[in-house]
Amino acid sequence: MEQSARRYKADIVIVGGGPAGASLAVRTAAAGHSTVLIERACFPRHKLCGEFISPECLEHFRKLEVLDEMLEAGGERILETRFFDAKGRHFTVPSSVLGGGLHALSLSRSTMDRILLDRAREAGVRVIEGERAGGLTVEEGRITAVAAVDEKGSRSTVEGRIFVDATGRRRSLQRLAEKSVGNGIWKASARPAAVAFKNHFSGSGLPPNVCEIYAFPGGYGGLTTVENGRANLCFLIDPRAAKAFGPQPEKLANSLLPMNARLAQTLAAARPVMEWHAVSIDSFGQAPAPSLENLFATGDSAAFIDPFTGSGMLMALESSALLASAITVSDGVTGAIGAIYNRQYQRDFSRRLRVCSLLRRAASLRHFPTAAVALLRSSRQARFLLAASTRGGRSPARTL
Template sequence: MSKSIDVIVIGAGIAGSTCAMQLAGKGHRTLLLDRQEFPRHKTCGEFMSPETKEMLEVLDIHLLDIHLLDQSKKPSTMDHAKIVMRQGGVIEAPLPGFAYGISRYELDQILHQKALEAGAQIVTKATITSIEQLEDASYEVQVKQGDERISYRAKAVIGAHGTKKPRGMASAPDLRDQTVYVGVKSHFSGIEIPARVELYFCEGGYVGISPIEDGIVNVAALLTLDTVQGSGKSVNDILQAASLTNVSLAARLAEGKPVDGTQVSIAPLHLSNVPEPWSQYPHIGDAMLMIPPLCGDGMSIALRSSLLCARWTDKYLQGDIEHADWQSNYTLEASREFTQLLRRARRIQKLAFAKTNKFYPGLARMIPGLAAYVVKATRLSEMNAAR
């Protein structure tokens, strides 16, 4: 079976859903594909920075007006961060505005509904078997869904597939760091947490704890593969093993219990050395840039890249620019937007794991405003560039 479409967005997470919503809203025939079924839990900090809230409002999505599946539930709010070092030292810093906590199980469904209302078609449990760019610059995308095989002809393809590219697609090896990480996440009940996000450093990585909806907290970790090996096979085993290297984290997790069915892991993960805005097609979200999660800005990067890419893709689909201009303009703007942010984030990650990190709480007390400055250094700028 063969079908024609204007644009295919590969990956139905935050970046892909909002990009599809924008392009469908402009009148383009838009197909949003994902190899997984929704709703589902995903490895994510589920922390929405103030910048994320701002960008959702640009898209006319207002968090405080969102109705979740259970309308008695609402996203939580956070106004400061608490960082707990392995040796027990603590740093606290205000966030540059209110942050929100909402599970990806809820958020992805909200964004999918917005995309559908805009006119996008969503197809899940679909595996892309090949992507070929034709002589006229259009794309032929082969998709397998169950026993059915469909060939799509699209003028544009956008990659929002995270770090796992479709079959046959590969990145240059120097674009990603060689250190191999494992990401895990579980919801917990019974952990009382004030309006803050907590970050615990442990051997080989860190564990973040933040409130989401209905009194539940999200516990998400990024750990090096070598420290995870031998910890056990389950997400809960890995989290418990990590907590043995930070007594404050162990005490925190002991307050609650894991919520069944919310455990997810992903591996291997490699952090970005530089953004990758384009390969055979444009990339957005984690496909473009995997930032150190301790910076807490992954969701806003997904949204900002979605906004930038949708704007240039619309120009291309409208016939205002050629394919080469689409590629060069989006690549230039995305690189300008995210390269410095990534460099700052990588420097802060390196400092966080330095042997001298046990002295940081003392420095933060000696230099008022230092912790708040570090928090601000890992945020995106205001939305002027994307409006």
């Protein structure tokens, strides 16, 4: 049964309260724009992720005034990442070469996303939690309102001038927009590009202050220590390889352990402490720009970068900072926002997205992971180039 609708009005309406949406909301509210953010989940909530927060994110946290809270939330400072091939040989990338500081941070998404969303509220953002955006009003090629509904059917309608899709890889707002103007570009892909799983473990043998990445046939996984000494295992695998092991995540994880000697050793005495989370990944790389003039995309909804780079959250924070600044300098004129944002977006992200796409294709070649580990073990220069090419390219080479 439909309940009575609540109505709101704002300059900026953001759908999605992950790092892209929440950080954008803090920035637009601080710049004096009335901002409403709609998030379908109620925080805190778990989120499938490697939970590796790269060092460059910490500068964004400082600007968003959440750095101390993030650092004191019980996660771990990560000084280096070790990449292991199937036989247990590895190379190391110190966090300092990624740029932005001497350490990365591992913290559960449940905690990190909650801190950012609380900060948005504190900055004056009206946060509508537990409601899914599911309908748009479009007039003369512009969105004028978005409707959201909670589990019980209670509705909110939010009118605005500028709308932002920060819904992550599903790009929900852009799908709704395409539907409402009759474009058919959003066909569900026949087969996902990858499937991913995550769980927290107690009793892992992971050394302190280290993130480990493990290659295995058809995919890779990462392990990092989050709050309460628990280790977050997150792995990504080709759907065909996953199917061969059967549909149960626990069985799949157990089948993968013997495929990487180091992973087997590190998790030998570990136990999962929560339900498995699983998602499918339709595609990687940049999405087409939204076709409505006052709709913009940020974070994963603009582009999804391969998780092995540990830079998805960085791109979410960086792209939101670009969009916030484009909104401010163009005085809210939507045509100008689009021109500035799109130009700066291509300048900052297209090269790293291209490099990651090439690396992903190469990684599917049979002997590539072993050959890559051998090369990167022996060459400081190759390690630096790899690290720099997956970020903005301005990372200083320090202690590799």
